[in-house]
Amino acid sequence: MTGYCASRLVTGVLGWNGHCLRAPSTVPLILQIRNTFILQRRTPPGLTKKNKRPKLRSRHYVYDLVEDTNLRKQENLNVILTSYVQGFGVKGDRVSVKPKLAYEKLLLPGLAVYATRENVKMYEESVDKEEKTPAFSSASVERTVGILSRQILAVVMNLETEWTLQPWHLRISFRKAGFIVPEYAIELPEEPIKGPNLDLEGKEFKITVTINKSETVPVRCRIHHWSTNPGDRLPYVQDHWQQTAEPLFPDNQKSFQSDQ
Amino acid sequence: MSKIPFNATYIKRFVPDAPFIRGRPGEVLPEAYKKFWREWKIQKPKPVHYIAEPGRWKRNPETGEVSKVQNVPIPLKFPKDSHQQLWGGEGVIQGYQKKGKYNHRVPHFWVPNLKSTIVYSEILNKYMTVVVADNTMKLIHENFGFDHYILKTPACDLQSDLALKLKRKLLTALNNKDLNHESQEKNEMVYEKYKQYLSKYTAEEIEWYGLTMEEALTKYNQEKEDRKTIEPLKLQYRLDLIQELLERGRETEPVPEEKKSWLLRINPFHSKKS
Numbered sequence: 001m002t003g004y005c006a007s008r009l010v011t012g013v014l015g016w017n018g019h020c021l022r023a024p025s026t027v028p029l030i031l032q033i034r035n036t037f038i039l040q041r042r043t044p045p046g047l048t049k050k051n052k053r054p055k056l057r058s059r060h061y062v063y064d065l066v067e068d069t070n071l072r073k074q075e076n077l078n079v080i081l082t083s084y085v086q087g088f089g090v091k092g093d094r095v096s097v098k099p100k101l102a103y104e105k106l107l108l109p110g111l112a113v114y115a116t117r118e119n120v121k122m123y124e125e126s127v128d129k130e131e132k133t134p135a136f137s138s139a140s141v142e143r144t145v146g147i148l149s150r151q152i153l154a155v156v157m158n159l160e161t162e163w164t165l166q167p168w169h170l171r172i173s174f175r176k177a178g179f180i181v182p183e184y185a186i187e188l189p190e191e192p193i194k195g196p197n198l199d200l201e202g203k204e205f206k207i208t209v210t211i212n213k214s215e216t217v218p219v220r221c222r223i224h225h226w227s228t229n230p231g232d233r234l235p236y237v238q239d240h241w242q243q244t245a246e247p248l249f250p251d252n253q254k255s256f257q258s259d260q
Numbered sequence: 261m262s263k264i265p266f267n268a269t270y271i272k273r274f275v276p277d278a279p280f281i282r283g284r285p286g287e288v289l290p291e292a293y294k295k296f297w298r299e300w301k302i303q304k305p306k307p308v309h310y311i312a313e314p315g316r317w318k319r320n321p322e323t324g325e326v327s328k329v330q331n332v333p334i335p336l337k338f339p340k341d342s343h344q345q346l347w348g349g350e351g352v353i354q355g356y357q358k359k360g361k362y363n364h365r366v367p368h369f370w371v372p373n374l375k376s377t378i379v380y381s382e383i384l385n386k387y388m389t390v391v392v393a394d395n396t397m398k399l400i401h402e403n404f405g406f407d408h409y410i411l412k413t414p415a416c417d418l419q420s421d422l423a424l425k426l427k428r429k430l431l432t433a434l435n436n437k438d439l440n441h442e443s444q445e446k447n448e449m450v451y452e453k454y455k456q457y458l459s460k461y462t463a464e465e466i467e468w469y470g471l472t473m474e475e476a477l478t479k480y481n482q483e484k485e486d487r488k489t490i491e492p493l494k495l496q497y498r499l500d501l502i503q504e505l506l507e508r509g510r511e512t513e514p515v516p517e518e519k520k521s522w523l524l525r526i527n528p529f530h531s532k533k534s
Contacts, residue, residue, distance in 0.1 A: 036350065036372060036393065036394045037309065037370055039310055039370065040310065041310075041332075042358060044332070045332050054330075056335070058356070058365075060332075061356055062356040062357070062365050063353070063356070063357070066311065099397070099398075099401055103401075108378060108380060114404040114405065118453075
Protein backbone atom coordinates (compact mmCIF):
# COMPACT_ATOMS: atom_id res chain seq x y z
CA MET A 1 0.00 0.00 0.00
CA THR A 2 1.29 3.47 -0.77
CA GLY A 3 0.23 6.65 1.00
CA TYR A 4 -2.01 9.07 -0.88
CA CYS A 5 -1.80 12.83 -0.44
CA ALA A 6 -5.17 14.05 0.80
CA SER A 7 -4.20 17.69 1.36
CA ARG A 8 -4.97 18.77 -2.19
CA LEU A 9 -8.51 17.45 -1.82
CA VAL A 10 -9.24 19.88 0.96
CA THR A 11 -8.71 23.02 -1.14
CA GLY A 12 -11.69 21.95 -3.26
CA VAL A 13 -13.86 21.47 -0.20
CA LEU A 14 -13.85 25.05 1.06
CA GLY A 15 -17.26 26.49 0.42
CA TRP A 16 -19.57 26.85 3.32
CA ASN A 17 -23.35 27.03 3.09
CA GLY A 18 -23.45 30.78 3.55
CA HIS A 19 -21.65 30.71 6.90
CA CYS A 20 -18.45 32.75 6.99
CA LEU A 21 -15.27 30.97 7.89
CA ARG A 22 -12.23 32.65 9.31
CA ALA A 23 -9.87 30.23 7.54
CA PRO A 24 -6.72 31.95 6.32
CA SER A 25 -6.64 31.36 2.57
CA THR A 26 -2.91 32.05 2.15
CA VAL A 27 -1.72 29.30 4.54
CA PRO A 28 -1.36 25.93 2.74
CA LEU A 29 -3.40 23.19 4.40
CA ILE A 30 -0.70 20.59 5.07
CA LEU A 31 -2.43 18.03 7.22
CA GLN A 32 0.07 16.08 9.27
CA ILE A 33 -2.44 13.97 11.16
CA ARG A 34 -4.69 12.01 8.83
CA ASN A 35 -6.79 9.39 10.60
CA THR A 36 -10.15 7.60 10.70
CA PHE A 37 -11.86 9.28 13.60
CA ILE A 38 -15.02 9.45 15.65
CA LEU A 39 -16.20 12.93 16.61
CA GLN A 40 -18.73 14.36 19.03
CA ARG A 41 -20.39 17.75 19.01
CA ARG A 42 -19.39 20.10 21.80
CA THR A 43 -22.87 21.64 21.82
CA PRO A 44 -25.68 19.35 20.73
CA PRO A 45 -28.35 21.05 18.61
CA GLY A 46 -31.82 21.43 20.10
CA LEU A 47 -34.73 19.13 19.41
CA THR A 48 -36.64 19.82 16.21
CA LYS A 49 -40.26 19.30 15.29
CA LYS A 50 -41.42 16.55 12.97
CA ASN A 51 -40.48 16.85 9.27
CA LYS A 52 -38.24 19.84 9.90
CA ARG A 53 -34.50 20.12 9.41
CA PRO A 54 -32.29 20.94 12.40
CA LYS A 55 -31.01 24.52 12.43
CA LEU A 56 -27.23 24.17 12.67
CA ARG A 57 -25.25 27.22 13.82
CA SER A 58 -21.49 27.64 13.91
CA ARG A 59 -21.37 26.45 17.50
CA HIS A 60 -22.83 23.11 16.39
CA TYR A 61 -19.80 22.53 14.16
CA VAL A 62 -17.31 22.49 17.04
CA TYR A 63 -16.28 18.85 17.42
CA ASP A 64 -14.22 16.88 19.94
CA LEU A 65 -12.30 13.78 18.95
CA VAL A 66 -13.78 10.78 20.75
CA GLU A 67 -11.55 8.10 19.29
CA ASP A 68 -9.02 7.67 16.53
CA THR A 69 -9.67 4.18 15.21
CA ASN A 70 -6.18 3.95 13.71
CA LEU A 71 -4.84 3.74 17.25
CA ARG A 72 -6.88 0.68 18.12
CA LYS A 73 -5.00 -2.60 18.22
CA GLN A 74 -5.36 -4.40 14.90
CA GLU A 75 -7.34 -7.59 15.27
CA ASN A 76 -5.95 -10.61 13.45
CA LEU A 77 -7.72 -12.01 10.42
CA ASN A 78 -8.58 -15.71 10.31
CA VAL A 79 -7.86 -17.22 6.91
CA ILE A 80 -7.74 -20.77 5.58
CA LEU A 81 -4.84 -21.74 3.33
CA THR A 82 -5.68 -23.29 -0.04
CA SER A 83 -2.14 -24.58 -0.64
CA TYR A 84 1.21 -24.96 1.10
CA VAL A 85 2.69 -21.56 1.95
CA GLN A 86 6.21 -21.28 3.33
CA GLY A 87 6.22 -19.93 6.86
CA PHE A 88 2.44 -20.17 7.33
CA GLY A 89 1.37 -23.77 6.95
CA VAL A 90 -0.13 -26.46 4.84
CA LYS A 91 -3.34 -26.67 2.74
CA GLY A 92 -6.40 -26.55 4.98
CA ASP A 93 -4.63 -24.88 7.91
CA ARG A 94 -6.45 -22.04 9.65
CA VAL A 95 -4.01 -19.15 10.18
CA SER A 96 -4.45 -16.03 12.32
CA VAL A 97 -2.41 -13.16 10.85
CA LYS A 98 -2.40 -9.36 10.87
CA PRO A 99 -4.91 -8.02 8.32
CA LYS A 100 -2.46 -6.20 6.03
CA LEU A 101 -0.12 -9.18 5.81
CA ALA A 102 -3.00 -11.60 5.31
CA TYR A 103 -4.48 -9.49 2.54
CA GLU A 104 -1.24 -8.79 0.63
CA LYS A 105 0.52 -12.14 0.96
CA LEU A 106 -2.33 -14.65 1.15
CA LEU A 107 -5.76 -13.41 0.08
CA LEU A 108 -4.88 -11.37 -3.02
CA PRO A 109 -2.55 -13.98 -4.58
CA GLY A 110 -5.27 -16.56 -3.96
CA LEU A 111 -3.25 -18.65 -1.51
CA ALA A 112 -5.93 -18.37 1.18
CA VAL A 113 -9.62 -17.56 1.69
CA TYR A 114 -11.60 -15.90 4.47
CA ALA A 115 -12.74 -18.23 7.26
CA THR A 116 -16.49 -18.21 6.58
CA ARG A 117 -18.71 -21.20 7.37
CA GLU A 118 -18.82 -22.29 3.71
CA ASN A 119 -15.07 -21.98 3.27
CA VAL A 120 -14.43 -23.92 6.47
CA LYS A 121 -16.47 -26.82 5.06
CA MET A 122 -14.87 -26.55 1.65
CA TYR A 123 -11.23 -26.22 2.60
CA GLU A 124 -10.64 -27.16 6.20
CA GLU A 125 -12.87 -30.16 6.77
CA SER A 126 -12.95 -31.74 3.35
CA VAL A 127 -9.17 -31.93 2.85
CA ASP A 128 -8.07 -35.60 2.82
CA LYS A 129 -5.46 -36.70 5.32
CA GLU A 130 -3.25 -37.86 2.46
CA GLU A 131 -3.51 -34.49 0.77
CA LYS A 132 -2.74 -32.78 4.04
CA THR A 133 0.65 -34.52 4.57
CA PRO A 134 2.96 -31.64 3.94
CA ALA A 135 6.11 -31.41 1.91
CA PHE A 136 7.90 -30.43 5.12
CA SER A 137 7.35 -31.63 8.67
CA SER A 138 6.46 -28.14 9.91
CA ALA A 139 5.94 -24.58 8.74
CA SER A 140 9.41 -23.23 9.48
CA VAL A 141 11.47 -26.16 8.18
CA GLU A 142 11.99 -24.75 4.71
CA ARG A 143 13.35 -21.51 6.07
CA THR A 144 15.61 -23.26 8.61
CA VAL A 145 17.05 -25.46 5.88
CA GLY A 146 17.82 -22.37 3.82
CA ILE A 147 19.54 -20.59 6.67
CA LEU A 148 21.62 -23.58 7.74
CA SER A 149 22.75 -24.34 4.21
CA ARG A 150 24.16 -20.82 3.93
CA GLN A 151 25.81 -20.95 7.36
CA ILE A 152 29.60 -21.28 7.81
CA LEU A 153 29.98 -22.45 11.38
CA ALA A 154 33.06 -21.32 13.31
CA VAL A 155 34.17 -24.22 15.52
CA VAL A 156 36.54 -22.75 18.09
CA MET A 157 38.86 -25.33 19.68
CA ASN A 158 41.66 -25.17 22.19
CA LEU A 159 45.25 -24.41 21.03
CA GLU A 160 47.03 -26.19 23.95
CA THR A 161 44.92 -29.13 25.20
CA GLU A 162 44.35 -32.27 23.12
CA TRP A 163 40.86 -32.80 21.78
CA THR A 164 38.83 -35.01 19.48
CA LEU A 165 35.89 -33.34 17.81
CA GLN A 166 32.54 -34.44 19.30
CA PRO A 167 28.88 -33.49 18.87
CA TRP A 168 28.87 -31.33 22.00
CA HIS A 169 31.60 -29.12 20.53
CA LEU A 170 29.36 -28.44 17.59
CA ARG A 171 26.31 -27.96 19.77
CA ILE A 172 28.15 -25.19 21.61
CA SER A 173 29.37 -23.64 18.35
CA PHE A 174 25.78 -23.62 17.09
CA ARG A 175 24.62 -22.04 20.34
CA LYS A 176 27.16 -19.25 19.90
CA ALA A 177 25.89 -18.73 16.35
CA GLY A 178 22.29 -18.56 17.60
CA PHE A 179 21.02 -22.06 16.78
CA ILE A 180 19.67 -24.56 19.30
CA VAL A 181 20.69 -27.96 17.95
CA PRO A 182 20.50 -31.07 20.16
CA GLU A 183 23.39 -33.51 20.02
CA TYR A 184 21.35 -36.35 18.52
CA ALA A 185 20.65 -34.19 15.49
CA ILE A 186 24.36 -33.68 14.71
CA GLU A 187 26.21 -36.21 12.58
CA LEU A 188 29.96 -35.86 12.42
CA PRO A 189 32.14 -36.93 9.44
CA GLU A 190 33.33 -40.54 9.41
CA GLU A 191 36.98 -39.79 10.07
CA PRO A 192 37.61 -38.39 13.58
CA ILE A 193 39.11 -34.91 13.69
CA LYS A 194 41.84 -34.59 16.30
CA GLY A 195 43.79 -31.63 17.48
CA PRO A 196 45.21 -29.17 18.27
CA ASN A 197 46.60 -29.25 14.72
CA LEU A 198 47.50 -25.99 13.05
CA ASP A 199 47.29 -27.72 9.65
CA LEU A 200 43.57 -27.89 10.27
CA GLU A 201 43.34 -24.13 11.02
CA GLY A 202 40.69 -22.46 8.85
CA LYS A 203 39.92 -25.62 6.91
CA GLU A 204 36.41 -26.62 6.06
CA PHE A 205 34.54 -29.87 6.72
CA LYS A 206 30.88 -30.81 6.52
CA ILE A 207 28.51 -32.16 9.12
CA THR A 208 24.87 -33.22 8.76
CA VAL A 209 22.11 -31.70 10.88
CA THR A 210 18.71 -33.44 11.13
CA ILE A 211 15.65 -31.19 11.63
CA ASN A 212 12.53 -32.67 13.28
CA LYS A 213 14.20 -36.09 12.94
CA SER A 214 13.36 -36.06 9.24
CA GLU A 215 14.89 -33.36 7.07
CA THR A 216 18.72 -33.24 6.75
CA VAL A 217 20.96 -30.29 5.96
CA PRO A 218 24.71 -30.32 5.34
CA VAL A 219 26.42 -27.51 7.31
CA ARG A 220 29.92 -26.23 6.56
CA CYS A 221 32.25 -25.84 9.56
CA ARG A 222 35.69 -24.31 9.95
CA ILE A 223 38.08 -24.96 12.81
CA HIS A 224 39.69 -22.03 14.60
CA HIS A 225 42.26 -22.53 17.37
CA TRP A 226 42.00 -20.30 20.42
CA SER A 227 44.18 -19.83 23.46
CA THR A 228 43.32 -18.52 26.91
CA ASN A 229 46.68 -16.71 26.84
CA PRO A 230 46.18 -13.60 24.68
CA GLY A 231 49.83 -13.63 23.67
CA ASP A 232 49.53 -17.08 22.01
CA ARG A 233 46.37 -16.34 20.12
CA LEU A 234 46.40 -16.49 16.34
CA PRO A 235 45.91 -13.23 14.38
CA TYR A 236 42.27 -12.30 13.87
CA VAL A 237 40.89 -12.85 10.37
CA GLN A 238 38.22 -10.30 9.49
CA ASP A 239 35.06 -11.85 7.96
CA HIS A 240 36.61 -15.29 7.62
CA TRP A 241 33.39 -16.66 6.12
CA GLN A 242 33.76 -14.48 3.03
CA GLN A 243 37.05 -16.14 2.12
CA THR A 244 37.28 -19.54 0.46
CA ALA A 245 38.80 -22.32 2.55
CA GLU A 246 40.55 -25.54 1.74
CA PRO A 247 38.76 -28.79 2.55
CA LEU A 248 39.87 -30.67 5.60
CA PHE A 249 39.46 -34.06 3.89
CA PRO A 250 41.07 -33.71 0.46
CA ASP A 251 39.55 -37.00 -0.78
CA ASN A 252 36.09 -35.45 -0.79
CA GLN A 253 37.28 -32.46 -2.78
CA LYS A 254 35.06 -33.06 -5.81
CA SER A 255 31.81 -33.29 -3.92
CA PHE A 256 32.93 -30.41 -1.73
CA GLN A 257 33.50 -28.07 -4.64
CA SER A 258 30.22 -28.94 -6.30
CA ASP A 259 28.32 -28.07 -3.14
CA GLN A 260 30.17 -24.79 -2.48
CA MET B 261 -35.54 12.43 14.55
CA SER B 262 -37.44 13.98 11.65
CA LYS B 263 -37.60 11.96 8.46
CA ILE B 264 -35.74 14.56 6.39
CA PRO B 265 -32.26 13.35 5.45
CA PHE B 266 -29.45 15.79 6.11
CA ASN B 267 -28.49 15.94 2.44
CA ALA B 268 -31.96 16.72 1.08
CA THR B 269 -32.36 19.91 -0.93
CA TYR B 270 -34.09 22.53 1.12
CA ILE B 271 -37.78 23.18 0.44
CA LYS B 272 -40.40 24.53 2.80
CA ARG B 273 -42.51 21.43 3.04
CA PHE B 274 -40.48 18.27 2.75
CA VAL B 275 -41.47 16.08 -0.22
CA PRO B 276 -39.58 12.78 -0.37
CA ASP B 277 -39.68 12.27 -4.16
CA ALA B 278 -39.08 15.93 -5.01
CA PRO B 279 -37.20 15.39 -8.32
CA PHE B 280 -40.04 13.20 -9.63
CA ILE B 281 -43.05 15.39 -8.98
CA ARG B 282 -45.19 16.75 -11.82
CA GLY B 283 -43.56 19.51 -13.80
CA ARG B 284 -39.98 18.41 -13.06
CA PRO B 285 -37.83 16.54 -15.64
CA GLY B 286 -37.64 13.44 -13.46
CA GLU B 287 -41.41 12.95 -13.78
CA VAL B 288 -41.00 10.60 -16.75
CA LEU B 289 -38.60 8.21 -15.02
CA PRO B 290 -39.90 4.77 -14.06
CA GLU B 291 -40.55 3.43 -10.57
CA ALA B 292 -37.42 1.27 -10.82
CA TYR B 293 -35.20 4.34 -10.90
CA LYS B 294 -37.13 5.96 -8.05
CA LYS B 295 -36.36 2.93 -5.90
CA PHE B 296 -32.65 3.40 -6.50
CA TRP B 297 -32.96 7.13 -5.86
CA ARG B 298 -34.61 6.53 -2.51
CA GLU B 299 -31.92 4.02 -1.55
CA TRP B 300 -29.23 6.55 -2.51
CA LYS B 301 -30.52 9.95 -1.44
CA ILE B 302 -33.44 9.46 0.94
CA GLN B 303 -32.31 6.53 3.06
CA LYS B 304 -30.24 7.52 6.10
CA PRO B 305 -26.60 6.43 5.89
CA LYS B 306 -25.06 4.41 8.70
CA PRO B 307 -23.13 6.64 11.14
CA VAL B 308 -19.41 6.48 10.42
CA HIS B 309 -17.97 9.56 12.14
CA TYR B 310 -20.19 9.68 15.21
CA ILE B 311 -21.76 7.28 17.65
CA ALA B 312 -25.54 7.27 17.36
CA GLU B 313 -27.48 7.18 20.60
CA PRO B 314 -29.74 4.12 20.62
CA GLY B 315 -33.49 4.13 21.20
CA ARG B 316 -36.14 6.83 20.77
CA TRP B 317 -36.58 8.09 24.33
CA LYS B 318 -34.22 8.74 27.21
CA ARG B 319 -34.71 9.60 30.86
CA ASN B 320 -32.72 12.21 32.70
CA PRO B 321 -31.18 10.29 35.68
CA GLU B 322 -31.45 13.26 38.06
CA THR B 323 -34.83 14.74 37.28
CA GLY B 324 -36.50 11.67 35.77
CA GLU B 325 -37.66 13.79 32.83
CA VAL B 326 -38.26 11.89 29.60
CA SER B 327 -36.99 13.47 26.40
CA LYS B 328 -36.73 12.40 22.78
CA VAL B 329 -33.54 11.01 21.23
CA GLN B 330 -32.64 12.83 18.01
CA ASN B 331 -29.35 11.88 16.33
CA VAL B 332 -28.33 14.82 14.18
CA PRO B 333 -25.69 13.43 11.80
CA ILE B 334 -22.39 15.22 11.22
CA PRO B 335 -22.61 16.85 7.77
CA LEU B 336 -20.03 15.36 5.40
CA LYS B 337 -18.47 16.82 2.28
CA PHE B 338 -17.42 14.75 -0.72
CA PRO B 339 -14.80 16.42 -2.93
CA LYS B 340 -14.72 15.67 -6.66
CA ASP B 341 -11.74 13.33 -6.31
CA SER B 342 -13.58 11.16 -3.81
CA HIS B 343 -15.89 9.97 -6.57
CA GLN B 344 -12.92 8.29 -8.31
CA GLN B 345 -12.06 6.48 -5.08
CA LEU B 346 -13.67 4.19 -2.51
CA TRP B 347 -14.02 5.95 0.80
CA GLY B 348 -16.43 3.47 2.32
CA GLY B 349 -18.98 5.96 3.59
CA GLU B 350 -16.40 8.37 5.01
CA GLY B 351 -16.26 12.01 4.03
CA VAL B 352 -14.41 15.21 4.82
CA ILE B 353 -15.69 17.00 7.92
CA GLN B 354 -15.45 20.76 8.04
CA GLY B 355 -15.66 22.14 11.55
CA TYR B 356 -13.85 23.74 14.44
CA GLN B 357 -11.59 22.61 17.24
CA LYS B 358 -11.70 24.24 20.66
CA LYS B 359 -8.83 22.94 22.76
CA GLY B 360 -9.46 24.84 25.99
CA LYS B 361 -11.96 27.04 27.79
CA TYR B 362 -10.09 30.28 26.93
CA ASN B 363 -8.98 29.22 23.44
CA HIS B 364 -10.95 30.52 20.52
CA ARG B 365 -12.38 27.93 18.15
CA VAL B 366 -10.08 27.19 15.23
CA PRO B 367 -11.26 25.90 11.84
CA HIS B 368 -10.24 22.32 11.12
CA PHE B 369 -10.74 19.72 8.40
CA TRP B 370 -10.87 16.05 9.30
CA VAL B 371 -9.79 14.09 6.22
CA PRO B 372 -9.74 10.27 5.97
CA ASN B 373 -6.49 8.34 5.77
CA LEU B 374 -6.16 7.16 2.17
CA LYS B 375 -4.03 4.42 0.68
CA SER B 376 -3.60 3.07 -2.84
CA THR B 377 -4.29 -0.66 -2.92
CA ILE B 378 -5.31 -3.46 -5.19
CA VAL B 379 -8.76 -4.95 -4.88
CA TYR B 380 -10.03 -8.19 -6.45
CA SER B 381 -13.55 -8.67 -7.76
CA GLU B 382 -14.52 -12.33 -8.09
CA ILE B 383 -17.56 -11.67 -10.26
CA LEU B 384 -15.65 -9.57 -12.80
CA ASN B 385 -12.46 -11.66 -12.29
CA LYS B 386 -10.38 -8.48 -12.21
CA TYR B 387 -7.70 -6.93 -10.06
CA MET B 388 -8.24 -3.16 -9.75
CA THR B 389 -5.99 -0.44 -8.32
CA VAL B 390 -8.08 1.92 -6.22
CA VAL B 391 -7.46 4.58 -3.61
CA VAL B 392 -9.18 3.37 -0.50
CA ALA B 393 -9.70 4.60 3.06
CA ASP B 394 -8.67 2.48 6.06
CA ASN B 395 -12.28 1.99 6.99
CA THR B 396 -13.05 0.50 3.57
CA MET B 397 -10.49 -2.27 4.03
CA LYS B 398 -11.99 -3.09 7.41
CA LEU B 399 -15.43 -3.31 5.84
CA ILE B 400 -14.13 -5.57 3.06
CA HIS B 401 -12.65 -7.94 5.65
CA GLU B 402 -15.80 -7.85 7.78
CA ASN B 403 -17.89 -8.79 4.76
CA PHE B 404 -15.43 -11.52 3.68
CA GLY B 405 -14.67 -10.09 0.26
CA PHE B 406 -14.89 -7.03 -1.98
CA ASP B 407 -17.93 -8.24 -3.96
CA HIS B 408 -19.84 -9.11 -0.80
CA TYR B 409 -19.11 -5.66 0.63
CA ILE B 410 -20.23 -3.78 -2.50
CA LEU B 411 -23.39 -5.86 -2.97
CA LYS B 412 -24.42 -5.82 0.70
CA THR B 413 -24.06 -2.11 1.46
CA PRO B 414 -26.90 0.14 0.30
CA ALA B 415 -26.22 3.07 -2.05
CA CYS B 416 -26.43 5.66 0.74
CA ASP B 417 -23.47 4.02 2.50
CA LEU B 418 -21.41 3.59 -0.66
CA GLN B 419 -21.66 7.32 -1.56
CA SER B 420 -18.87 7.55 -4.18
CA ASP B 421 -19.78 7.35 -7.88
CA LEU B 422 -17.13 4.70 -8.48
CA ALA B 423 -18.63 2.41 -5.85
CA LEU B 424 -22.12 2.81 -7.31
CA LYS B 425 -20.93 2.13 -10.83
CA LEU B 426 -19.08 -0.96 -9.62
CA LYS B 427 -22.24 -2.20 -7.92
CA ARG B 428 -24.15 -1.65 -11.14
CA LYS B 429 -21.53 -3.63 -13.07
CA LEU B 430 -21.60 -6.50 -10.57
CA LEU B 431 -25.39 -6.69 -10.57
CA THR B 432 -25.64 -6.64 -14.37
CA ALA B 433 -22.89 -9.27 -14.68
CA LEU B 434 -24.75 -11.52 -12.24
CA ASN B 435 -28.13 -10.89 -13.83
CA ASN B 436 -26.85 -11.69 -17.34
CA LYS B 437 -24.61 -14.49 -16.02
CA ASP B 438 -21.76 -12.78 -17.83
CA LEU B 439 -18.85 -14.23 -15.84
CA ASN B 440 -15.36 -14.58 -17.30
CA HIS B 441 -13.55 -17.28 -15.40
CA GLU B 442 -11.36 -20.04 -16.82
CA SER B 443 -14.03 -22.75 -16.71
CA GLN B 444 -17.81 -22.98 -16.81
CA GLU B 445 -17.67 -24.79 -13.45
CA LYS B 446 -15.97 -21.84 -11.83
CA ASN B 447 -18.53 -19.47 -13.40
CA GLU B 448 -21.37 -21.49 -11.89
CA MET B 449 -19.65 -21.64 -8.50
CA VAL B 450 -19.25 -17.85 -8.43
CA TYR B 451 -22.87 -17.38 -9.54
CA GLU B 452 -24.15 -19.66 -6.77
CA LYS B 453 -22.11 -17.74 -4.24
CA TYR B 454 -23.51 -14.30 -5.13
CA LYS B 455 -27.00 -14.99 -6.53
CA GLN B 456 -28.60 -14.18 -3.16
CA TYR B 457 -28.05 -10.47 -3.86
CA LEU B 458 -30.17 -10.61 -7.02
CA SER B 459 -33.31 -11.32 -4.98
CA LYS B 460 -33.37 -7.72 -3.72
CA TYR B 461 -33.77 -6.24 -7.20
CA THR B 462 -35.82 -7.00 -10.31
CA ALA B 463 -34.21 -7.00 -13.74
CA GLU B 464 -35.61 -3.54 -14.50
CA GLU B 465 -34.27 -2.13 -11.24
CA ILE B 466 -30.79 -3.45 -12.03
CA GLU B 467 -31.02 -1.76 -15.42
CA TRP B 468 -31.62 1.59 -13.72
CA TYR B 469 -29.28 1.07 -10.76
CA GLY B 470 -26.31 3.37 -10.18
CA LEU B 471 -27.28 6.11 -12.63
CA THR B 472 -27.24 9.79 -11.76
CA MET B 473 -30.31 11.89 -12.58
CA GLU B 474 -28.74 13.19 -15.84
CA GLU B 475 -27.73 9.69 -16.92
CA ALA B 476 -31.20 8.37 -16.15
CA LEU B 477 -32.87 11.10 -18.21
CA THR B 478 -30.43 10.51 -21.08
CA LYS B 479 -31.24 6.80 -20.95
CA TYR B 480 -34.97 7.48 -20.94
CA ASN B 481 -34.73 9.84 -23.92
CA GLN B 482 -32.54 7.38 -25.81
CA GLU B 483 -35.05 4.58 -25.27
CA LYS B 484 -37.85 6.86 -26.44
CA GLU B 485 -35.93 7.68 -29.62
CA ASP B 486 -35.18 4.00 -30.25
CA ARG B 487 -38.87 3.12 -29.98
CA LYS B 488 -39.71 5.47 -32.85
CA THR B 489 -39.63 3.65 -36.22
CA ILE B 490 -38.59 5.76 -39.25
CA GLU B 491 -40.62 4.87 -42.36
CA PRO B 492 -40.25 6.43 -45.84
CA LEU B 493 -42.88 9.12 -46.41
CA LYS B 494 -43.86 7.64 -49.79
CA LEU B 495 -45.63 4.77 -48.04
CA GLN B 496 -47.78 7.25 -46.19
CA TYR B 497 -48.39 9.21 -49.37
CA ARG B 498 -49.41 6.03 -51.18
CA LEU B 499 -51.96 5.20 -48.52
CA ASP B 500 -53.28 8.77 -48.66
CA LEU B 501 -53.58 8.62 -52.44
CA ILE B 502 -55.41 5.30 -52.37
CA GLN B 503 -57.81 6.68 -49.81
CA GLU B 504 -58.43 9.78 -51.93
CA LEU B 505 -59.08 7.70 -55.05
CA LEU B 506 -61.49 5.44 -53.24
CA GLU B 507 -63.46 8.45 -52.08
CA ARG B 508 -63.48 9.93 -55.57
CA GLY B 509 -64.56 6.53 -56.98
CA ARG B 510 -67.64 6.45 -54.78
CA GLU B 511 -68.68 9.99 -55.86
CA THR B 512 -68.57 9.59 -59.75
CA GLU B 513 -70.03 6.94 -62.12
CA PRO B 514 -67.75 4.61 -64.12
CA VAL B 515 -66.66 6.05 -67.53
CA PRO B 516 -67.75 3.79 -70.53
CA GLU B 517 -65.09 2.60 -73.01
CA GLU B 518 -65.00 4.38 -76.47
CA LYS B 519 -65.53 2.16 -79.61
CA LYS B 520 -62.60 2.23 -82.07
CA SER B 521 -63.34 2.17 -85.95
CA TRP B 522 -61.54 -0.45 -88.18
CA LEU B 523 -59.48 2.30 -89.90
CA LEU B 524 -58.00 3.40 -86.62
CA ARG B 525 -57.22 -0.17 -85.70
CA ILE B 526 -54.87 -0.49 -88.76
CA ASN B 527 -51.32 0.22 -87.82
CA PRO B 528 -49.27 1.41 -90.88
CA PHE B 529 -46.03 0.86 -89.00
CA HIS B 530 -46.67 -2.77 -88.25
CA SER B 531 -43.59 -4.84 -89.24
CA LYS B 532 -44.09 -7.60 -91.82
CA LYS B 533 -42.68 -10.99 -91.07
CA SER B 534 -41.13 -12.29 -94.30
